[in-house]
Amino acid sequence: MVSPVFLAHGSPFTIFEESDFTTFLRRFGQENRPKAIVIFSAHFESEVTTIAATDDIHEMVYDYYGFPESFYQVKYPARGSSIVATIVEERLRAHNIPVQRKYRGLDHGVFPILMHAYPEADIPVVPVSVNPFLSAREQIAIGEALQGLDKEGILVIGSGFVSHNFNEFSRDKEAAPPEWVLQFKNWLIDKVLARDIEALSHYETLAPHAARAVPRPEHFVPLLIAVGCSTPGSVTRVLFDTIEYGTGSTLSFQL
Numbered sequence: 001m002v003s004p005v006f007l008a009h010g011s012p013f014t015i016f017e018e019s020d021f022t023t024f025l026r027r028f029g030q031e032n033r034p035k036a037i038v039i040f041s042a043h044f045e046s047e048v049t050t051i052a053a054t055d056d057i058h059e060m061v062y063d064y065y066g067f068p069e070s071f072y073q074v075k076y077p078a079r080g081s082s083i084v085a086t087i088v089e090e091r092l093r094a095h096n097i098p099v100q101r102k103y104r105g106l107d108h109g110v111f112p113i114l115m116h117a118y119p120e121a122d123i124p125v126v127p128v129s130v131n132p133f134l135s136a137r138e139q140i141a142i143g144e145a146l147q148g149l150d151k152e153g154i155l156v157i158g159s160g161f162v163s164h165n166f167n168e169f170s171r172d173k174e175a176a177p178p179e180w181v182l183q184f185k186n187w188l189i190d191k192v193l194a195r196d197i198e199a200l201s202h203y204e205t206l207a208p209h210a211a212r213a214v215p216r217p218e219h220f221v222p223l224l225i226a227v228g229c230s231t232p233g234s235v236t237r238v239l240f241d242t243i244e245y246g247t248g249s250t251l252s253f254q255l
Contacts, residue, residue, distance in 0.1 A: 002034040004143070004156040004229040005239065006222060007113055008250040009042070012064045014112040015074055021250050022116045024240045029117030034155035036084045036124040038146070040226070041109030042160035042219040046129035049097060049142060052104045053085035058125060059105030076111040081124035084154060088126065088146065095145035104129075109159040109222075130225070132218040137201040139221045143228020156229045158222030162188055163213035163249045177243040180209040185241075185249055192227060192253055193236050200227060213247075223253070230255035 007028075010021060043063050044050070052058075057077045064071070085101065092099040106114075110127060130139075149156055163181055187207045191199045204210050214220045230236065239252040 001150045002032050002153065002155040003150055003234060004158070004226045004255045006158040006160070006226040006253045006255065008161055008240070008252050009109045009113050009159045010250070011248075012067055012071055012108050012112065015071060015115060020242065021240065024252075025113060025116035028239065029119075032155065034123060035153035036081050036126065037114070037155045037157060038084065038088055038126045038128060038149065039110055039157040039159055040128050040130055040222045041107055042130060042164075042222055043107040043109040044104060044127055044129040045132065045218060046102075047131055047133075049092060049099045049131065050102050050104070050129040051085045051088055051099065052080065052127040053082050053101045054080035054103055055082050056080065060111065061105045061107040063107045074111065074115075076106055076115050076121050078106070078114065078118075078121040078123065078125045081126055084124060084126045087149070087152075087154070088128065091145050091149075092142070095141070097142055097145055113157070113159060130218060130221050132216060132221055134221070135201075136203060136221075136224055139224035140197060140201060140228035143225040143230075146229045147231055149229070150231070156226060158224075158226030160219035160222040161249060162220060162223060162251045163247055164219035165212060165215050165247060167215075173244050177247065180212055181243060181247050181249065183208040184210065184213040185243075185251055189238060189241075189251070192223075192255070193238070195227070195230070195232065195236060197227070200224060226253070226255050
């Protein structure tokens with residue numbers, strides 16, 4: 001059984017980086033070998049929950065700008081799975097969640113993580129979109145519709161950042177985090193570990209400095225979906241927790 005997780009996806013630099021974070025990703029992949037991966041990426045947005053269904057090798061989506069040419073030549077030749085896509089679609093429909101199929105390749109919320117965790121690209125990957133404009137409770141409900149996929153050997157990954165404010169990023173990777181980042185992060189850890197769905201459903205008003213940490217929620221909602229996907233009573237723990245560039249939290253959870 002492979003419990004749902006939320007993983008920070010790092011910047012595009014993660015692709016070629018050797019760091020504590022990429023070491024963590026490699027260790028995670030060695031310890032967790034699912035039959036298939038369903039991944040909600042902050043960089044795949046759609047008003048209707050969209051499943052990128054294919055059995056072919058995925059295309060690459062280089063959704064970043066201004067990087068060296070090598071960043072646009074990276075390949076991660078994982079295949080999709082129409083069977084797993086159908087399982088996801090049927091479960092969402094059974095919970096009256098609007099859903100559609102429309103193909104999209106692997107973006108940088110997906111392949112930088114998986115290149116380190118599963119470098120052989122031998123596990124089918126099914127990307128699913130997020131809609132940042134749904135309420136927090138609606139995000140959690142999307143995850144709840146997919147509870148139990150872990151029992152079928154399917155790993156659900158929410159890929160994003162718990163704090164993501166470009167205006168607050170430091171150019172110094174080792175910059176000390178400001179107090180507001182730590183307060184938001186520590187509140188979140190407490191509520192996620194307690195699986196406090198009520199508090200997480202109202203994080204915008206209850207979490208300290210929420211508007212500053214999450215000025216736009218596309219990078220945050222993959223966490224809410226992953227929390228919803230976890231089975232009540234399951235072991236929840238912090239997998240990794242550092243802060244880069246002052247405000248870039250790598251906080252990652254097993255759920």
